[in-house]
Amino acid sequence: MGSPxxxxxxxxxxxxxxxxxxxxxxxxxxxxxxxxPERLVAAMRHAALGGGKRLRPFLLVxxxxxxxxxxxxxxxxxxxxxxLHCYSLVHDDLPAxxxxxxxxxxxxxxxxxxxxTAILAxxxxxxxxxxxxxxxxxxxxxxxxxxxxxxxxxxxxxxGMAGGQMLDLSAEGRFAEKRALSEKEIVxxxxxxxxxxxxFACRAGALLGQADAGHLAAMERYGAAIGEAFQIAxxxxxxxxxxxxxxxxxxxxxxxxxxxLVAALGVAGARAKLEALIDAADGALAPFxxxxxxxxxxxxxxxxxxx
Amino acid sequence: MGSPxxxxxxxxxxxxxxxxxxxxxxxxxxxxxxxxPERLVAAMRHAALGGGKRLRPFLLVxxxxxxxxxxxxxxxxxxxxxxLHCYSLVHDDLPAxxxxxxxxxxxxxxxxxxxxTAILAxxxxxxxxxxxxxxxxxxxxxxxxxxxxxxxxxxxxxxGMAGGQMLDLSAEGRFAEKRALSEKEIVxxxxxxxxxxxxFACRAGALLGQADAGHLAAMERYGAAIGEAFQIAxxxxxxxxxxxxxxxxxxxxxxxxxxxLVAALGVAGARAKLEALIDAADGALAPFxxxxxxxxxxxxxxxxxxx
Numbered sequence: 217m218g219s220p221x222x223x224x225x226x227x228x229x230x231x232x233x234x235x236x237x238x239x240x241x242x243x244x245x246x247x248x249x250x251x252x253p254e255r256l257v258a259a260m261r262h263a264a265l266g267g268g269k270r271l272r273p274f275l276l277v278x279x280x281x282x283x284x285x286x287x288x289x290x291x292x293x294x295x296x297x298x299x300l301h302c303y304s305l306v307h308d309d310l311p312a313x314x315x316x317x318x319x320x321x322x323x324x325x326x327x328x329x330x331x332x333t334a335i336l337a338x339x340x341x342x343x344x345x346x347x348x349x350x351x352x353x354x355x356x357x358x359x360x361x362x363x364x365x366x367x368x369x370x371x372x373x374x375x376g377m378a379g380g381q382m383l384d385l386s387a388e389g390r391f392a393e394k395r396a397l398s399e400k401e402i403v404x405x406x407x408x409x410x411x412x413x414x415x416f417a418c419r420a421g422a423l424l425g426q427a428d429a430g431h432l433a434a435m436e437r438y439g440a441a442i443g444e445a446f447q448i449a450x451x452x453x454x455x456x457x458x459x460x461x462x463x464x465x466x467x468x469x470x471x472x473x474x475x476x477l478v479a480a481l482g483v484a485g486a487r488a489k490l491e492a493l494i495d496a497a498d499g500a501l502a503p504f505x506x507x508x509x510x511x512x513x514x515x516x517x518x519x520x521x522x523x
Numbered sequence: 524m525g526s527p528x529x530x531x532x533x534x535x536x537x538x539x540x541x542x543x544x545x546x547x548x549x550x551x552x553x554x555x556x557x558x559x560p561e562r563l564v565a566a567m568r569h570a571a572l573g574g575g576k577r578l579r580p581f582l583l584v585x586x587x588x589x590x591x592x593x594x595x596x597x598x599x600x601x602x603x604x605x606x607l608h609c610y611s612l613v614h615d616d617l618p619a620x621x622x623x624x625x626x627x628x629x630x631x632x633x634x635x636x637x638x639x640t641a642i643l644a645x646x647x648x649x650x651x652x653x654x655x656x657x658x659x660x661x662x663x664x665x666x667x668x669x670x671x672x673x674x675x676x677x678x679x680x681x682x683g684m685a686g687g688q689m690l691d692l693s694a695e696g697r698f699a700e701k702r703a704l705s706e707k708e709i710v711x712x713x714x715x716x717x718x719x720x721x722x723f724a725c726r727a728g729a730l731l732g733q734a735d736a737g738h739l740a741a742m743e744r745y746g747a748a749i750g751e752a753f754q755i756a757x758x759x760x761x762x763x764x765x766x767x768x769x770x771x772x773x774x775x776x777x778x779x780x781x782x783x784l785v786a787a788l789g790v791a792g793a794r795a796k797l798e799a800l801i802d803a804a805d806g807a808l809a810p811f812x813x814x815x816x817x818x819x820x821x822x823x824x825x826x827x828x829x830x
Contacts, residue, residue, distance in 0.1 A: 245682045246677065246682065247677075248673075248674060248677035248678065248682070248683075249677055249680075249681070249682020249683060249686075250682055250683065250686070250687075250711060250714055250715045250719070251682060251686065251690075251711060251715065252681050252682050252686060253681075253686045253689040253690050253693070255689060255693060255698065256681055256685070256686055256689040257681065260681065303646075307642055307643075307646060310642065312619075312637075312638035312639045312642060313639050313642065330619075330697075330698070331619035332619045332620050332692055332697065333689070333692075333698075335614055335617065335619060335620065335642065336614075336685050336688055336689050338646070339610075339614060339645070339646075339649065339680075339685045340680045340681040340685040340686070342646065342649060342650065343649065343676050343679055343680035343681070343685065344676070344680050344681060346653045346672055346675075346676045347672075347673060347676035347677055347680060349672075350669050350670075350672040350673035350676065351673065357665075358664075358665040358666040358668075358669045359665040361665075361669050362657050362665045362668050362669050362672070363657075365653055365656075365657040365669070365672050366555075366654060366657035366658065367555060368653075369650050369651070369653045369654035369657065370553065370554075370555035370556055370654055371555065372650055373556075373646075373647045373650035373651050373654060374556070374559050374560075374563055374564065374567065374647040374650070374651060375552045375553060375555070375556020375557055375558060375559050376555075376556060376557065378563070378643050378646045378647040378650065379556075379557070379558065379559060379560045379563055379647070380557075381643055382560040382562060382563040382640070382643050383558075383560050385639055385640075386560070386562060390637075390639065391562065391637070391640075404557060404558060407557055408557045408558065412557070
C-alpha cells in the first residue's frame with residue numbers, strides 16, 4: 217500500500233506526533249496553569265498516546281509541506297488536531313453514547329478509569345487543542361493562528377463533528393422512531409462527523425503556508441474527497457473486517473443498523489464510489505503537479521486501507 | 524447590595540448577553556458549518572439561555588470598560604466565556620459527575636434531553652466559545668484574540684477548571700479512600716475549579732484594552748480575590764441557603780462532605796476571610812482610582828450575594 221517512501225513518510229509523522237504528544241501531555245503545569253492533576257493527565261495520555269496511524273497530523277504536515285510551511289509548526293498544529301480527534305473518540309465511546317469497551321485493542325478511557333474521568337479527559341483534550349493552536353510556535357503570524365482556531369472550532373462543533381455525532385445518534389432512532397436516511401442525508405452526516413476534521417487537516421496546511429484562495433479551495437476539494445473516502449473505507453471494513461485486525465468490534469455498525477453508504481449502495485457500489493473519490497482527489501491536486509505525489513498516495517492509502 | 528447604578532449596570536450586561544447568546548445559538552449554519560442539528564441547538568439553548576446573573580460577562584465587560592476597550596467586542600468575548608461556563612455546568616450536572624436534576628430552577632440538560640445529548644451539547648458549547656473568540660468582531664488585532672484564546676484555554680483545561688473538577692471528585696473519595704484536604708489544598712482546588720474563569724474574566728478586559736503588564740497584574744490580583752470570595756460565598760449559601768432561593772438543592776455540598784473553606788474555617792472564619800478578600804480586591808484596584816468603582820462594587824456584590 218503506497219510506495220516505500222510514502223510509508224516512511226507516514227511513519228515518520230506518526231513517530232514525531234507520538235513524541236510531541238507525550239511532551240505536551242506531561243505533568244508539569246504551564247504558565248497560567250495551577251496544577252495538572254495526576255489522574256487527569258494519566259487519562260489524557262491513555263486517550264492520546266500509543267497508537268493510531270495519525271492520519272490527520274500526516275495530512276496536515278504533508279499539506280503544509282506542499283505550501284512550503286515549516287514542519288515544526290505543522291507538527292504542533294497536527295498534534296492539536298489529533299488531540300481534538302482523540303477527545304471525540306473518548307466521548308463517543310462513553311456508555312451514554314456508543315458504549316464501546318475497546319479502542320485500538322485497549323480498554324477505552326471510561327473502562328480503564330471511569331465515566332467521570334473520561335468526560336473530563338475529553339473536555340481537557342478538546343481545550344488543550346485550542347491552547348496549542350494559539351501558541352507562537354505554530355506560526356509567527358497571529359492571523360494565521362487565529363484562522364486555524366476559527367476553522368478547527370467550526371469543523372468540530374455544532375455545525376461539524378459534534379453535530380454529526382448528534383445526527384448519527386438521531387439516525388439510530390435514539391430519540392424518535394428510526395427511519396432510513398437518504399443517500400444525501402448519509403453524505404451530510406458523514407461530512408460532518410468524520411469529514412470535517414479531515415478537510416480541516418488539508419486546509420490547515422494551506423493556511424500555514426499562507427496559500428492563496430484558489431489553492432485553499434483546491435485543498436478543500438481534496439480534503440472533502442479524502443473525508444468521504446475515509447468513511448466509505450471505514451464502513452467497508454466494518455462489513456468485511458474482523459475484530460483482531462480492527463482492534464475494535466467488527467460488524468458493530470452493521471449490527472446497529474447504522475446508516476452507511478455501503479448499506480445504501482452495496483459493497484460493489486461503494487467500491488466504485490471509492491475509485492471516483494480517488495480520481496476527485498487527484499483532480500483537485502492537478503495545479504500542484506508532482507509536488508503533490510505524497511498527497512495523491514495518501515488518497516489511495518485512505519481509500520484502500522485494511523485497518 | 525450595591526448602588527442602584529451598579530444593579531443597573533449588572534442588569535444591562537445580563538440583558539445584552541442574553542440577547543447576543545440567543546443570536547449566537549440560532550439555527551442558521553455559519554460559513555464552514557454544514558448544518559446545525561435541531562436537537563443539539565435546542566439543548567445548547569436550554570443550557571445557555573434564560574438565566575443567571577451573567578457575572579463572568581459582567582466582570583469582563585466592566586474590566587474592558589476600565590481600559591477603554593469597545594463594549595461590543597467585550598460583550599462578544601463575554602458571551603464566549605459564558606458559553607464555556609455553561610458547558611462546565613452541563614457536564615458537571617451529568618449522572619456520572621455531580622448528578623444534579625435542577626439548575627437555576629429548571630431541569631438540567633440531561634434531564635430535559637438525555638445524557639448523550641448533554642455530553643454533545645457541552646462539547647459544542649465549549650467549542651463555540653473558541654469559535655467566537657477567534658472572530659474579528661472581538662478585537663481588530665489578531666494578537667489580542669489569540670491571547671484570549673490561549674488564556675481561556677489555559678484557565679479552563681487540564682491545569683484550570685477541568686483539572687479543578689477532577690481534584691474535587693478525588694477529594695470526595697470517588698477514586699480512593701476519602702481524606703480531609705488541608706486549607707491550602709482547598710484553596711488550590713477552588714482556584715482551579717471556579718477561580719480560573721473569574722480571573723480570566725478580569726484579565727480579558729485588560730487584554731482587550733491592551734493594558735500594560737503592571738495593569739494586567741493588578742487585574743490578575745483583583746480577579747483572584749473575586750474568585751476566592753465567590754467560592755466562599757457559594758459555600759456559605761450552601762450551608763445557610765434553601766432550595767427555593769438557590770434554584771438548586773441546598774446543603775448538597777455539606778451533605779456530600781465536600782471540602783470547603785467554610786468547613787475548614789467555620790462560618791465566622793469564612794465571613795472574616797470574605798472581608799479580607801474584599802479589601803484585597805480594593806487594594807488591587809488602587810491604581811485606577813474612582814474609575815474602578817463599579818469593579819469595587821462588584822467585589823462586594825460577589826462576597827455578599829444571597830443567591
